[in-house]
Amino acid sequence: MGATMDFEQLAEQVDRLTEEVLRIEDEGARESAIRLKEAVEAIHREALVQIVRRLKEDDATLAALRELAREPAVRMVLMLHELIKPPLGTRVQPALDEVRPYIHSHGGDVELVELVDGTARLRLSGACQGCPGSTMTLRNGVEQALRRHAPELVGIELVEEERAAGALIALDAISVAGSAARLPDPAGGWRLAMPLAQLSAAGVTRAEIDGVDVLLAQPNGKLVCYRNVCAHMSMPLDAGEVSNGVLTCPWHGFQYDLESGECLTAPEVQLEPVPVRARAGIVEVRLAGVASL
Ligand code: FES
Structure with missing residues (x-):
């Protein structure tokens, strides 16, 4: 968490300095400072686009990129430059x-x-x-x-x-976009996840299926599945604690009703549901339409 705090302090410093720049009374100096910030960001974005594009060319480097994107600082920077879309x-x-x-x-x-x-x-x-x-x-x-x-x-x-x-x-x-809705694939998009018996009885169980990171849980005996992504800053939720059917994000404390996916901290957002079912003791999830990085 030390590295996370360092990153958050840096982010707060950037916000604070940006506000100071916006308060500069001399219009010319203010606009120069803003243009400098935008130019530096543009250089960073151009470099990041090239890095991400190259890493996506190969399965091994794509896996490394996905792993890196779980780091708070990396994920935030990629999101700031719109290289990762919110779910x-x-x-x-x-x-x-x-x-x-x-x-x-x-x-x-x-x-x-x-x-x-x-x-x-x-x-x-x-x-x-x-x-x-x-x-x-x-x-x-x-x-x-x-x-x-x-x-x-x-x-x-x-x-x-x-x-x-x-x-x-x-x-x-x-x-919506002028193209017809697709027909379902022969498997209907369903993928095997894990034996039902392997699911945590009280908490959440993380699984990565076809590159999609999901959370599985059984609040009140109901099988549910969500993208392993917090609606706050898109950080993974699998290390969160579950108490009385409420999942608490380990990063900044957003809380979710596990059964409905509703966010109790910010009701305007919610967990992204993934269709899930159990057949013959095996959990299956339907990933079609669920984006991975
Ligand atoms: S990432 Fe901030 S509360 Fe989850």
């Missing part, structure tokens, strides 16, 4: 939050059910449910917001909760 799920939620007032004005609500093959499956509820105008509501509001926040999404699928059986029925598929 897709954490960008879909702000998009939905953005249009929620509009959906509310139609007497309904919208929620993300899951991300599959790069397609966001959304559920409308309230007055929107089953309403013929639902598709237009999505086109006009949700689609535009998702394009801004998560342009790599390939589609939106509107699902409705069947009142009698609780099953999900696909109602419609809408192209």
Whole structure:
């Protein structure tokens, strides 16, 4: 944690000095200082782009890059230079939050059910449910917001909760980026994770499957899986403590309800869910549409 504190102190120093620069009264001096900062950052970004591009060319160096990206300072710098994107799920939620007032004005609500093959499956509820105008509501509001926040999404699928059986029925598929939603692969994107018996009974269990880092847990007996990424600063959560179904991030203390993935510290964000199931004592996760580094 010593190195982490050093990094955080440096980051705070940068913030403090930046504020001081912005308060310089002499306009010419202030703009020169800002341009100097931007020029240094541009050099760093150019160098980092070349380093990351080269490391991604080879499986062994890509693995080393992924390992490095778990270090707080490295991850933060890569994120600052937009070389690591926040998880897709954490960008879909702000998009939905953005249009929620509009959906509310139609007497309904919208929620993300899951991300599959790069397609966001959304559920409308309230007055929107089953309403013929639902598709237009999505086109006009949700689609535009998702394009801004998560342009790599390939589609939106509107699902409705069947009142009698609780099953999900696909109602419609809408192209977001002008491309059709993909057909599922033969395995449906499901991958073997581990024997169910290997899961921690009280805590979380980390697994890396096809390069995707996930957390598995069984709060209240319900099998759940999330990307091993904190919504605060995208640090790994697997060393976090679990108490009464609440996972606490080991880095800065964000807390999550393990059963729902909701963030108790900042309700506007949440853990990115990964579809999971157990069959014949084996845990399987569906990774299609879940991005790795
Ligand atoms: S990374 Fe800051 S609370 Fe998790």
